[in-house]
Amino acid sequence: ALAVTGSLAYSIYELRHPEEQYEADPNKKTLVILGTGWGSVSLLKKLDTENYNVVVISPRNYFLFTPLLPSCTTGLIEHRSIMEPIRNILRQKKATVKFYEAEATKVDYEKRVVLISDDSEIKGDISHTEVPFDMLVIGVGAENATFGIPGVREHSCFLKEVTDAQNIRKRIMDCVETAMFKDQTEEEVKRLLHMVVVGGGPTGVEFAGELKDFFNEDLKKWIPEIQDNFHVTLVEALPNVLPMFSKQLIEYTESTFKEEEITIRTKTMVKKVTDKYIEAEVTNPDGSKTLETIPYGLLVWATGNAVRPVVRDLMGQIPAQKDSRRGLAVNEYLVVNGTENIWAVGDCAIANYAPTAQVAGQEGAFLARLFNTMAKTDTLEKELQALSHEQSLAKTDEDRNRVFDEIRERQKQLRRTKQIGPFQYSHQGSLAYIGKERAVADISWLSGNIASGGTLTYLFWRSAYLSMCFSSRNRVLVALDWIKARVFGRDVSR
Template sequence: MCFFFIILYFNIFMDVGYTVQEVEDAQKIRRTVIDCFERASLPSVSEEEKKRILHFAIVGGGPTGVEFAASLHDFVNEDLVKLYPGIKDLVKITLLEAGEHILSMFDKRITSFAEDKFRRDGIDVKTGSMVVKVSDKEISTKEMKNGGEITTMPYGMAVWSTGIGTRPFIRDFMTQIGQINRRAVATDEWLRVEGTNNVYALGDCATINQRKVMEDIAAIFKKADKDNSGTLTVKEFQEVLDDICERYPQVELYLKTRQMNDIADLLKEAKGDVAKESIELSIEELKTALSKVDSQMKFLPATAQVASQQGTYLAKCFNRMEECEKNPEGPIRFRGEGRHRFKPFRYKHLGQFAPLGGEQAAAQLPGDWVSIGHSTQWLWYSVYASKQVSWRTRALVVSDWTRRFIFGRDSSQI
């Protein structure tokens, strides 16, 4: 019997003192926010110190940083100001982003809407600000728009949302398998950890090392050249194209990017003005035809959507393992004989949301469909609830939302 060790790791973001990996971590951050208001309300605190304590700085203008800034703004302006009306005008929220825009991975329409909305809401969006130092009370940034000038701002609470970190357990595991100088565990397209036989990794602790076409060009040519003529016809290449696209998805993506109808158009580029029926390529000409294909390779984002699809994929593979011993369903092996036991994992992007506060959200869905506004927030509620693991959890989530609409957010430190 084989034993499979699955690594699953989610890490959302970090503030200066906490990591957000569990519900308890989020509760600590909420208590810290409330504590800032408590300390700023003390009569012995000076006006300048109150402004520092009530300055909340979020580093990173990606989806996590934007959502946190929006949620914090709503929490402060809808709930906390009712309890601390005397200091409401001293509250400041700053969003720091090293790039030119926040939400740079979204459509430009969403980026523009989010920046305009944040400025209307009073959230200070500083783009082109790279954080170079964080002390207990101050953040130093390099302002790209001012020739790299270093500026310093005081803060009461800082949240770091520019990426993910690696847990000590994962670092120790990577050391044991010889993957020392990496930020994530390297796996193949079947999510199997490189250098192991029965260890699988998924989630944002891992990254897929997708094989390059140019690394296997000789094996591809040999497999396609069934008559061993030393040249490759369009028909011969077409017969293995489906397996090539399954094993090397960058080929299919490259054809779509170039708006080519079939592989013959690509091969014709390498051969010149020749009729498709008479195209015969040598291995060197095939290398020329596929030389730019690997430029289309992309790394998967470290999101729950990717991890969820990976988990579903692995579950199906494990359940069908005995069956696939007899009837392999994967593509042809270009570096060996026979076929692979399973098709490689392929991520299907189903869209992404960015809650922007004030019961508004932005969505970028497949087909270049962009939706922004209040209706999109309700769409986000629907998707979020539908992704819960049970009806009990869905009911609890919906009841929490309902209580918030009626009574506001919980402002206690319990």
């Protein structure tokens, strides 16, 4: 057993420290990649880094497996289990990749530089500098949409980053412990234990399901006093939740929520948020509208994506982007319209697909193929030039024929290499956990919609997410977290 463990450890070690790492070369193009999310990381994974001087810039020095982020809000999964350090990913590349933990604040399209700033806690100040590029990939994602609704930024929690999940986890326990404080009015206890989720997309639905699981499986056992007042409400402006799923799956989700006693308030549009209440406009069955005030203890805001300032600024520099509203308009090769050397992937790009991890991952992998091909094409063209020169100098027929054969072979390779088609998204299906060990799955390309509950769907959901985790290390950690929660319950400390 020791020998096996030893050799496994050795092989991982070898994989992470390639013996030969090519250093940066001034004759190669500089490829700058912004972001360490789904798009950028899937590009990095498949990119032959020895063809370019690759620079990665992101304020986050890790990749985050976002599909399991809702589980971190209740402590079912520890956040480090779904984080993969970017340095681990870069160490596995053949050529050295530079990484700067910094935020790209501006892309200067004319000067071909990215302005970056590092808000260093150690230095206590902000360092600014610029990084030149020949080719740029923008994969910076999006920020939380608030639609300018007053009070949202100040009072609600979002669910995009690790810190958001940590804030929610602390806030849930803060609400519970404060509600248990001596001599509270019943009204205040009810308010503190009212958990409101705004936005009935997959993020809101998954979080509401996870939260109610937390209550049913752990909270109410540890703190039975909250049993009667702990309540989860999902608020959605449209007539139903999960609009991207089929009618059958929507109904299944709604009936599951009913069983779980999660209240769904559809046709309810939040207009204002204060520290203790949300104000919402409710459309009644007769079409009339009434304004309602809903008290809350925890407010989670999950109403989708908005364009990041760095992306909006770049859009302003490129006339071809002037009609684009939701992000960088790209062509079928993911080139940002109006540029030749900038590509965009993931939630900051508008390519007629929903802004999902699946799309971003496939876009990143496509760009890796494209860039690998471009480098190969370059090499083949240079070799062909050299061979033509050699042919003109050849003295004997034998030499001429040999070089001619080589030229033909290279031309064949070049034709094959150049045959890379445009990006095409292949939808593998959508999956959302809805609580109570149930999930909804839309795999219409395979066999239609699946809406089922019970152990099988639950296991399917879990194994699908587990297999999608970034590394074996993540997979092991997530599986252990699940086992740990099942055996000992979730950790309810703040």
